[in-house]
Amino acid sequence: xxxxxxxxxxxxxxAVTAPASTSETPSHNNSFAARWPGRDIRPVRVRIAPSPxxxxxxxxxxxALFNYVFAKKYGGQFILRxxxxxxxxxTKSSEDAIMRALRWVGLAWDEGPDCGGPYGPYRQSERTxxxxxxxxxxxxxxxxxxxxxxxxxxxASRRARMAEGKPPGYDRLCRYLSxxxxxxxxxxxxxxxxxxxMPLEGKTRFFDGLRGEIEIENATxxxxxxxxxxxxxxxxxxxxVDDHLMKVSHVIRAEEWIISTPKHIxxxxxxxxxxxxxxxxPLLRNPDRSKISKRKNPVSLDYYRDAGFFPxxxxxxxxxxxxxxxxxxxxFTLAExxxxxxxTKVSAGEPVFxxxxxxxxxxxxxxxxxxxxxxxxxxxWRLSDDYLLQLIPLLRERIERMDQFIPSASFFLTGDIxxxxxxxxxxxxxxxxxxxxxxxxxxxxxxxxxxxHGWTAEALEKACRDFCEKTGWKTKELFxxxxxxxxxxxxxPPLFETMVAIGKDLTRRRLRLAAHALLTYSAPAAQPAVSPxxxxxxxxxxxxxxxxxxxxxxxSS
Numbered sequence: 093x094x095x096x097x098x099x100x101x102x103x104x105x106x107a108v109t110a111p112a113s114t115s116e117t118p119s120h121n122n123s124f125a126a127r128w129p130g131r132d133i134r135p136v137r138v139r140i141a142p143s144p145x146x147x148x149x150x151x152x153x154x155x156a157l158f159n160y161v162f163a164k165k166y167g168g169q170f171i172l173r174x175x176x177x178x179x180x181x182x183t184k185s186s187e188d189a190i191m192r193a194l195r196w197v198g199l200a201w202d203e204g205p206d207c208g209g210p211y212g213p214y215r216q217s218e219r220t221x222x223x224x225x226x227x228x229x230x231x232x233x234x235x236x237x238x239x240x241x242x243x244x245x246x247x248a249s250r251r252a253r254m255a256e257g258k259p260p261g262y263d264r265l266c267r268y269l270s271x272x273x274x275x276x277x278x279x280x281x282x283x284x285x286x287x288x289x290m291p292l293e294g295k296t297r298f299f300d301g302l303r304g305e306i307e308i309e310n311a312t313x314x315x316x317x318x319x320x321x322x323x324x325x326x327x328x329x330x331x332x333v334d335d336h337l338m339k340v341s342h343v344i345r346a347e348e349w350i351i352s353t354p355k356h357i358x359x360x361x362x363x364x365x366x367x368x369x370x371x372x373x374p375l376l377r378n379p380d381r382s383k384i385s386k387r388k389n390p391v392s393l394d395y396y397r398d399a400g401f402f403p404x405x406x407x408x409x410x411x412x413x414x415x416x417x418x419x420x421x422x423x424f425t426l427a428e429x430x431x432x433x434x435x436t437k438v439s440a441g442e443p444v445f446x447x448x449x450x451x452x453x454x455x456x457x458x459x460x461x462x463x464x465x466x467x468x469x470x471x472x473w474r475l476s477d478d479y480l481l482q483l484i485p486l487l488r489e490r491i492e493r494m495d496q497f498i499p500s501a502s503f504f505l506t507g508d509i510x511x512x513x514x515x516x517x518x519x520x521x522x523x524x525x526x527x528x529x530x531x532x533x534x535x536x537x538x539x540x541x542x543x544x545h546g547w548t549a550e551a552l553e554k555a556c557r558d559f560c561e562k563t564g565w566k567t568k569e570l571f572x573x574x575x576x577x578x579x580x581x582x583x584x585p586p587l588f589e590t591m592v593a594i595g596k597d598l599t600r601r602r603l604r605l606a607a608h609a610l611l612t613y614s615a616p617a618a619q620p621a622v623s624p625x626x627x628x629x630x631x632x633x634x635x636x637x638x639x640x641x642x643x644x645x646x647x648s649s
Contacts, residue, residue: 124304125435130342130369131301136168137341140194140201141175141331144186146544147392147597148193150445151346151376151384154410158373158438159344160199161411161426165433168341172204173334174215177324182217185545193393197403198426203338211338216330223325226333226363227286227318235362236318238284239266240277261314262287286319288328288355296354301344301371302440308354316355328352332359340368347372347440371435374414376445384445386540387533387604395597399507400473405454413443423456474505482593486585504593509580509602511609517576518610520569528573529610535559535574536603547596549588556588577606 125131140156142149163170172194176182191206203209213219230236239262241249250260267289269277277284291310299305318329325333335343350372360367376384384391390399396406407426411417416437417424458466487500503509511518519528535556542555556574560567575587578599584590591599 121436122302122438122440123436124440125301125438127299127304128301128369128371128435129299130371131435133341133369134166134168135341136163136166137171137339138163138168138344139171139173139335139338139340141173141334142190143175143178143181144183144190145178145181146186147394148190150391150393150396150410152190153194153197153199153393153406154376154413155344155346155373156194156199157197157407157410158414161430161433162342162344162435163202164430169202170199171209171338171340172201172214173338174205175327175330176215176217177326177330179217179322179324183545187215189394193397196397197393197407199407216325216334219330219334220324222337223319223330223333224323227325227329230288230318230359230362231286233362235289235358236286237267237269237289238274238278239287239315239317240269240282240284241266259312259314264315267315283321285317285321287315288318288358290315290355290358296357298353298357298367298370300350301369301435302374302438303350303372306350306353308351310354313354316352318359328355329359332356332363335368336360336363336365342369342371344371344373347374373438374440374442376413377442379444379446381442381444386600389445389447390597390601392597394595395601398474398595398598399601401450401454402457402469405457406450408457409450409453413445414438414441423453486589486593490585503579503581503584504590507598507601508605509577511576511580511606514576514580514582515609515613516615517582518573518606520573523569525610525613525615529607531563531565531570532573532577532603532607532610534563535570536600536607539603540600543596547592549586549592552588552591573606574603577603 138159140152140159142152160170162168172191174187174190176187187205191204194201201207203211203214205212205214208214216223227236231238241262246262249263249265253263254260266284267287290313294310295307296310297305297307316328317326319325334340353370353372357367378384378388380388382388386392390396393406397403404425408423411424411429412422415429415433416439417429417432418437461469483501483504487497491497491500498505518532519525538559539552539555542558543551556571557567559565560570571587572582575584575590576582578584578587578591578594594602
């Protein structure tokens with residue numbers, strides 16, 4: 093790459109990328125992929141690098157799938173790297189959940205934090221010394237600088253720039269400090285971050301495997317923080333250093349990272365390293381074409397497991413989010429996808445994550461499954477001894493015969509719930525449906541934040557009571573709508589123990605569905621008032637005598 097390309101400015105990305113397709117399944121070859129220099133780079137070493145800050149995301153499996161298939165197609169290596177540099181939000185339980193979910197869908201890695209490999213460690217929190225060393229290299233080369241600005245100064249600068257109609261990014265004040273002033277501040281013990289000294293002129297160009305050449309004006313790129321004041325790196329520094337040291341050949345990630353690629357290329361060039369080949373997959377979309385979100389689609393992989401989807405059906409469905417097998421074939425195995433895979437069969441369009449289509453595809457797998465295998469899957473799902481033993485203490489005191497167990501347990505053994513018969517009960521007396529909907533939606537977000545890990549009855553009860561206190565709801569008002577949203581019934585086993593048994597993802601999904609149902613609910617029209625002159629029997633309920641045949645209702649006409 094010529095020296096002048098070292099700087100990358102941001103032009104409107106969409107102006108230089110291929111137009112998005114409106115179809116969900118691509119039907120033509122991608123000509124950019126045919127000209128992608130990365131097609132011929134060997135050996136193939138690719139990675140998936142999730143952050144363990146929440147639930148295992150369906151988007152992680154989507155990107156992991158295409159990395160995995162590409163690696164296996166060419167006998168390469170698929171790496172799992174845990175990007176846990178956000179020490180305030182990263183948790184071991186989230187890391188474990190990500191690894192469990194990827195194993196569930198059937199994507200096994202060749203190198204990772206659990207199995208090791210030649211370029212470990214594979215957790216970024218265990219590599220901080222490496223990042224600090226490389227940040228110093230950048231300072232020594234003049235490609236990065238120390239920034240002593242306080243958060244208050246940064247906020248004031250941001251507001252001032254916005255008031256002047258300028259982008260709200262950093263104003264580069266510390267980029268021009270003298271060596272003497274830097275030394276004085278260091279000796280005074282002032283805290284600092286290390287920022288990338290992004291080129292101020294020129295453009296950065298790179299070839300994307302799905303979109304062709306992309307060109308970005310360097311002047312539009314901020315001087316990104318590379319190393320935080322706590323000594324931990326940001327994604328940008330750690331990602332580049334790790335990809336190079338782990339010999340990653342192709343960076344295959346979501347299109348939201350296109351805008352950051354100039355920063356990464358600038359880092360590669362500053363270190364004197366050859367950048368990898370880049371390919372940015374299209375983002376998964378809701379039916380309204382917005383980016384997939386938990387408020388419109390379940391995004392946790394654990395939801396799909398708990399709702400009874402097969403992992404191979406989910407992988408098949410995710411492969412259709414851009415990949416065309418050939419002809420009109422939509423059902424195929426992972427091995428079959430690997431056999432025919434080529435990037436020319438992948439589209440840069442906007443794939444719609446259609447839950448109904450996934451359900452249809454899952455049905456194809458279920459209908460073709462031998463009975464013995466389906467029985468095994470059911471037992472591994474919610475008909476296992478372990479899960480039934482979780483339900484029995486909750487239901488035993490509520491039934492008198494064994495035939496009552498299944499009806500009593502039905503809401504534990506299903507995914508989404510039909511609220512059509514209980515809508516009125518979701519609205520507490522003295523509240524309207526908008527208030528009830530808002531409360532359930534806000535409670536879902538609150539639970540997601542407050543009970544991210546440790547989904548226990550004690551934690552749930554505390555969170556729900558705290559939410560009521562915070563929002564002005566009485567517990568006796570809100571706890572019944574919560575119960576009905578979660579179970580579809582006004583009478584159920586103890587609420588919080590029930591929520592634990594149903595599970596985090598199904599519980600939150602049902603709360604969101606109930607909140608949405610309330611928004612579209614139309615209460616039955618009130619019955620017309622009865623004329624005072626009408627006989628009293630006209631609006632009394634007819635009652636059948638104990639032995640005599642039912643009496644004919646009295647006419648009100």
